Amino acid sequence: MPYTGLFRSKQEDIFKPWCIERLQFVSNYISPINPDMAAPRYSGLATFMRAPIAQTLENIDIGMVGIPYDGALTNRPGARHGPREVRNQSSLMRAINHATRINPYDLCRIADVGDVQFHSVFDIEETHKDISDFIEVMVAAGVMPLSCGGDHSISLPIMRAVTTQPMAFIHIDAHTDTWDSFQGSKFNHGAPFRRAHEEGLIDATKTVQIGIRGAQNISEGWDYSEAAGMRVMFVEEVQKRGVDSIIEETRNIVGDTPVYLSFDIDSIDPAFAPGTGTPEIAGLTTPEAMALIRGFRNLNYVGADMVEVSPPFDVGGVTSLTGATVMYELLCLLAESVSAR
Numbered sequence: 305m306p307y308t309g310l311f312r313s314k315q316e317d318i319f320k321p322w323c324i325e326r327l328q329f330v331s332n333y334i335s336p337i338n339p340d341m342a343a344p345r346y347s348g349l350a351t352f353m354r355a356p357i358a359q360t361l362e363n364i365d366i367g368m369v370g371i372p373y374d375g376a377l378t379n380r381p382g383a384r385h386g387p388r389e390v391r392n393q394s395s396l397m398r399a400i401n402h403a404t405r406i407n408p409y410d411l412c413r414i415a416d417v418g419d420v421q422f423h424s425v426f427d428i429e430e431t432h433k434d435i436s437d438f439i440e441v442m443v444a445a446g447v448m449p450l451s452c453g454g455d456h457s458i459s460l461p462i463m464r465a466v467t468t469q470p471m472a473f474i475h476i477d478a479h480t481d482t483w484d485s486f487q488g489s490k491f492n493h494g495a496p497f498r499r500a501h502e503e504g505l506i507d508a509t510k511t512v513q514i515g516i517r518g519a520q521n522i523s524e525g526w527d528y529s530e531a532a533g534m535r536v537m538f539v540e541e542v543q544k545r546g547v548d549s550i551i552e553e554t555r556n557i558v559g560d561t562p563v564y565l566s567f568d569i570d571s572i573d574p575a576f577a578p579g580t581g582t583p584e585i586a587g588l589t590t591p592e593a594m595a596l597i598r599g600f601r602n603l604n605y606v607g608a609d610m611v612e613v614s615p616p617f618d619v620g621g622v623t624s625l626t627g628a629t630v631m632y633e634l635l636c637l638l639a640e641s642v643s644a645r
């Protein structure tokens with residue numbers, strides 16, 4: 305929906321001719337097909353992975369989208385600043401994956417499609433509607449969403465937009481996020497996958513939750529997941545069995561069912577990723593996280609997200625860099641999946 309506010313209309317008068325000239329210049333040397341990987345990585349506007357900024361949704365296979373919302377948090381704030389800082393750190397990313405040799409830009413047309421715009425950020429459900437509306441437009445245009453949060457509540461409206469059937473679900477997180485209401489809202493960031501299950505968006509028997517840990521005051525979330533039939537893998541099981549075994553079991557559960565992958569940065573140990581709202585020690589290492597993601601190649605993806613990076617709690621940008629790298633690895637998964645169709 306075009307923004308028709310006072311400031312935009314005045315700006316258009318001033319900047320429109322300049323903008324058109326500039327955009328034509330930019331489109332001459334970068335496009336979703338040919339990202340400008342040769343330019344110095346510290347130069348230019350910081351888009352996700354230095355991918356071009358989309359002016360339309362035409363001719364794009366995968367759209368990276370920022371969802372700067374943290375109004376559903378239950379603890380430390382700041383995830384609203386995640387997309388901007390992840391874009392900044394993602395300037396360090398390059399094209400070819402050293403482990404898999406996937407070059408996502410060879411496989412797909414990839415762009416930064418900007419941020420979801422909100423019209424009522426003090427209302428969780430209205431904001432979730434804005435998110436669903438945005439992602440629905442992408443899906444209708446044939447653009448697969450790779451989203452950057454934002455708190456974890458944003459995954460629910462994304463799921464509403466990407467499927468009408470119960471999907472398989474790979475959920476990497478310290479928390480099951482299947483708790484119920486908190487402070488009067490059942491859409492808080494500890495509840496999205498309980499709601500997704502209730503709404504028929506995910507198939508519990510094809511849902512795997514990996515990296516779960518941290519003491520709780522009540523066991524409601526863990527209990528809900530297990531009673532629903534989700535496979536809950538606490539972090540000690542992951543550490544004891546090793547990631548290869550976890551990957552094998554997860555792949556068997558998911559099969560070729562359309563699958564959504566959600567990666568909460570708090571799944572990773574706060575030694576590697578301290579900038580997040582609900583840190584829990586003794587988590588996944590970054591090598592374990594990379595190996596896990598790369599173990600989930602060639603599944604039938606409908607989208608993915610990386611959430612809960614909180615730059616105000618970060619140290620030297622390490623969490624945003626980790627989040628950006630997770631997004632790059634997810635981009636490789638989605639690109640391979642899209643190009644196989």
Ligand SMILES: [Mn+2]
Pocket residue numbers: 456477478479481493568612
């Ligand atoms: Mn979470």
